[in-house]
Amino acid sequence: MLLIKNGRVIDPASRADAAMDVLLDGERISKIGAGLAAEGAEIFDARGLVVAPGFIDLHCHLREPGQEISETIETGTRSAARGGFTAVCTMPNTQPVNDSASVTRGIVERAAAGASVRVWPIGAASVGSKGEALAEIAAMKGAGIVAVSDDGRPIATARLMRQVMDYCRALDLPVIDHCEDPSLFAGGVMREGAQSIKLGLKGIPSQSESICVGRDVEIARLTGARLHIAHMSTLGSLEYVRAAKQQGLNVTCEVTPHHFTLTDEDVRYDTHYKMNPPLASRADRDALIEGLADGSVDAIATDHAPHHPASKDVEFDRAPFGITGFETALALGLSELVHTKKISLARLIELFTTGPARVLGMERKIAAGAPADLTIFSTDYEWTFRAADSPSKSRNTPFDGRAFRGAPMATIVAGRVVYRREAAATAK
Numbered sequence: 424m425l426l427i428k429n430g431r432v433i434d435p436a437s438r439a440d441a442a443m444d445v446l447l448d449g450e451r452i453s454k455i456g457a458g459l460a461a462e463g464a465e466i467f468d469a470r471g472l473v474v475a476p477g478f479i480d481l482h483c484h485l486r487e488p489g490q491e492i493s494e495t496i497e498t499g500t501r502s503a504a505r506g507g508f509t510a511v512c513t514m515p516n517t518q519p520v521n522d523s524a525s526v527t528r529g530i531v532e533r534a535a536a537g538a539s540v541r542v543w544p545i546g547a548a549s550v551g552s553k554g555e556a557l558a559e560i561a562a563m564k565g566a567g568i569v570a571v572s573d574d575g576r577p578i579a580t581a582r583l584m585r586q587v588m589d590y591c592r593a594l595d596l597p598v599i600d601h602c603e604d605p606s607l608f609a610g611g612v613m614r615e616g617a618q619s620i621k622l623g624l625k626g627i628p629s630q631s632e633s634i635c636v637g638r639d640v641e642i643a644r645l646t647g648a649r650l651h652i653a654h655m656s657t658l659g660s661l662e663y664v665r666a667a668k669q670q671g672l673n674v675t676c677e678v679t680p681h682h683f684t685l686t687d688e689d690v691r692y693d694t695h696y697k698m699n700p701p702l703a704s705r706a707d708r709d710a711l712i713e714g715l716a717d718g719s720v721d722a723i724a725t726d727h728a729p730h731h732p733a734s735k736d737v738e739f740d741r742a743p744f745g746i747t748g749f750e751t752a753l754a755l756g757l758s759e760l761v762h763t764k765k766i767s768l769a770r771l772i773e774l775f776t777t778g779p780a781r782v783l784g785m786e787r788k789i790a791a792g793a794p795a796d797l798t799i800f801s802t803d804y805e806w807t808f809r810a811a812d813s814p815s816k817s818r819n820t821p822f823d824g825r826a827f828r829g830a831p832m833a834t835i836v837a838g839r840v841v842y843r844r845e846a847a848a849t850a851k
């Protein structure tokens with residue numbers, strides 16, 4: 424048994440925010456209340472810390488199987504645990520693509536053998552994510568997928584999207600789309616605008632994303648399926664999602680920490696600023712923050728996309744898209760959203776817990792009988808992120824060396840402490 428004493432328990436599901444103790448018994452929460460005692464239990468002193476339901480990341484790339492030079496399930500989930508995540512959804516664009524039950528089973532088995540946190544695979548929508556034939560979605564569901572997506576690219580055509588949604592509606596799986604119009608994207612490397620002209624880099628107009636979001640919302644209307652927009656980055660996309668929600672469609676979306684923190688004005692000739700979707704305009708960024716505040720955005724997701732240093736250490740045009748993200752996500756949320764009073768602390772927690780859980784059709788709460796998955800963090804702990812200290816195999820982040828206030832202090836999965844920050848050793 425593990426007794427977490429004196430923490431500030433914030434649970435969006437029950438709207439609780441109070442000093443309470445939480446007793447864990449095996450893989451489940453057994454009791455919550457003031458002044459709990461349990462003979463023989465190990466004590467975790469959470470004085471001054473927030474105790475939240477376990478964080479869920481809806482979007483990451485663990486690169487296994489096939490790209491273990493950049494990340495593995497073992498290294499990626501150790502990084503996730505340091506970021507306070509207790510469960511991560513891993514995208515199917517591995518080698519081979521996760522488009523069959525046998526690949527899904529392989530991921531589940533590797534996770535069972537060596538992952539620090541829960542790994543929930545996302546299956547491909549189409550065979551090889553090539554946008555032609557439907558993947559074995561039902562068989563993959565049997566093997567453990569929680570959603571489908573062709574992430575890395577959009578679900579290729581409206582017709583295919585209709586088939587995928589019809590199928591996933593029957594299976595009650597969310598369809599996650601990486602929204603872009605390839606004809607507008609057309610070899611671009613950053614958001615089109617004054618900065619792309621200044622840098623002489625080929626731009627991608629924001630409509631590349633929003634056109635595809637609009638298409639997907641219309642097909643969600645046609646089919647009644649659950650649609651989730653991945654890494655939404657523009658005001659135009661947000662307006663489609665807002666309208667869809669008002670009309671009662673099953674449409675949800677996520678925003679990444681880098682898109683609510685940085686803008687295209689931050690882009691320089693440094694491939695750690697190259698991601699897809701690209702960093703957007705200031706107006707887009709401000710709109711995303713409004714959406715995070717008012718409930719239009721359902722979740723914060725990292726899109727943790729590790730790339731081996733050699734592949735990013737090339738010209739901007741030639742580098743792959745993507746940055747790592749697990750270990751800076753909470754700290755960016757606290758620094759950029761909560762300390763600046765743009766959203767409340769309870770809302771931030773919701774965006775990491777009940778919000779993503781709802782997208783997956785799950786519950787997330789601190790209650791007797793619930794899984795003992797908890798994220799314990801400080802809102803004030805001062806530290807500096809050093810990419811070199813990360814257990815991830817990759818270092819591609821624009822936040823290396825950034826000073827933060829607030830950090831995950833412990834991550835508990837199924838009653839087991841899988842990460843604990845040694846505060847004294849790394850302070851300031």
Ligand SMILES: [Zn+2]
Pocket residue numbers: 574575576601653654699700
């Ligand atoms: Zn994507």
Ligand SMILES: [Zn+2]
Pocket residue numbers: 482483484514574575726728
């Ligand atoms: Zn992705």
